[in-house]
Amino acid sequence: MKDYTGILTTPFTAGAARREELARFLRARREALAPQRPGGRRRTPGLRREEVAAEAGISVTWYTWLEQARDVSVSAETLRRVARALQLNETEEHYLTGLARPGDFRAASPEKVPEALLTIVQGLSPHPAYAMDRVFNVVAWNDPAETLFGAFTTGDPVTGNVLARLFLDPEWKRLFVDWPGIARSAVAQFRTATAAFAQDPEVTGLVARLCDEAPVFATVWQAAELAPSPDWTKVIRRGNRTESWRYSVLRPEGAAKGFTVTLYLPLTRPEGPAAT
Template sequence: MLDPDQRRLLGDFVRAHRERLRPDAPGGRRRTPGLRREELAARAGISATWCAWIEQGRDVQASPQALGRLARALSLSRAERTYLFELADRRDPDSEAGEAADEAPASLREMVQAVAPPAYGLDRFWNACCWNAAAMHLFRGWLDAGAQRNLLRYIFLDAQARALIPDWEHRARRVLAEFRADYSHNLKDKRMQSMVAALRAESVLFARAWGEQGVLDRTGGLRSFTHPELGPLRFRQHTFTPADRQDFKLVLLMPA
């Protein structure tokens, strides 16, 4: 249940964006700017009464599907749509379906290629979606591994990761705790559930650590590696999230 302040913010937001829209058919002078509530309701396939109650801040139930139709009728941007669902305390069904599975945004790919130190991008499943030459040279067996480029599978299942990372078990546990923070946003995602189930079945450490329920922010810090050609390496890891696609991450390793 939404508190009164949250309902008021939701109503103000919907009304403001309704008043910015142009009517479908030209007509004479109007008493109010933008669309009438009845016109918005018709566009969204919802009742005019429900629309009025939302704008008035009444305690009404708004399903994710109805909010999605309302967002499309209001011609909301991605950020505006996200804000609408956050105000209504609902999960956007579109963000779980196709959008998050898209390829990495161009801004992320360009940033990865623009820097000289190792850099790579992760999608919401923690698959590497882009990387530069320095990252591919550092992470042998992962970024040069063909189709399978999941960071969790690399760390927990690949012997090359154990050789590369001196404090392998500690780092593996930390990465899993960081992933779990993201997992909480995708609890109903069947693909995510299947990925976790497979890792629990294939890795004893993953299964044990998953059961410990650890959760951490991806804060970065010093990272040490023992490269088969370059020897001991130390980096300071930084992780960034694109403002327009928060289901992706940019990971940058600066020499330390």
């Protein structure tokens, strides 16, 4: 797909790449909508630009510039109207805002892990918990998390990053019973979370490496799916049995802002052998 964002760029081209992805996203969502009043012969699928602009209450010229990846400013209110016109869900609107108004999003995670974050993660014991920066690098974890998931190593290209570990660590592929669904969701979450800085070297470098080393990641990444952080149940293999865990993502404020904390809470454990 032409929207492949694993290609390394310089700071001078990062803005252009973000606008190109914004244009692609708008076109894709517009073409996916069925006209409310079908009539006449249409040369292209979906709504016309004129129909989206009218629904959003903006000029056709201005909306066309967005789909042409022009360097134009857009207000938050205008984006909300465009999102409604395109019938975007909450996750899609979040992605749209990240592309069009990256300054509205959280600043980069601090280089030094704040003491408050370490306190939060340790305080969640005896439940497994770990903290990640904005590109899914694991920066803190507690002992229960290491017991459940294996050792983390800060800075390690595999065990130091959750996205890389899902695709490059054979033990994690076995650990999660529904690995394909979990891996697919993680990629969609990563794309959504990094929209505002998708062309930063820390993002493009990780994406390029995973595309090279894990062909299945390249396939999932090119599908350009979006997803929020889910609150769901994961089934994990422990020896020859399985355990069900509730997975949640917490977003601290204050000194720990810019990081996320992943928390696992134990649920009922099945008595049968592990699924194959």
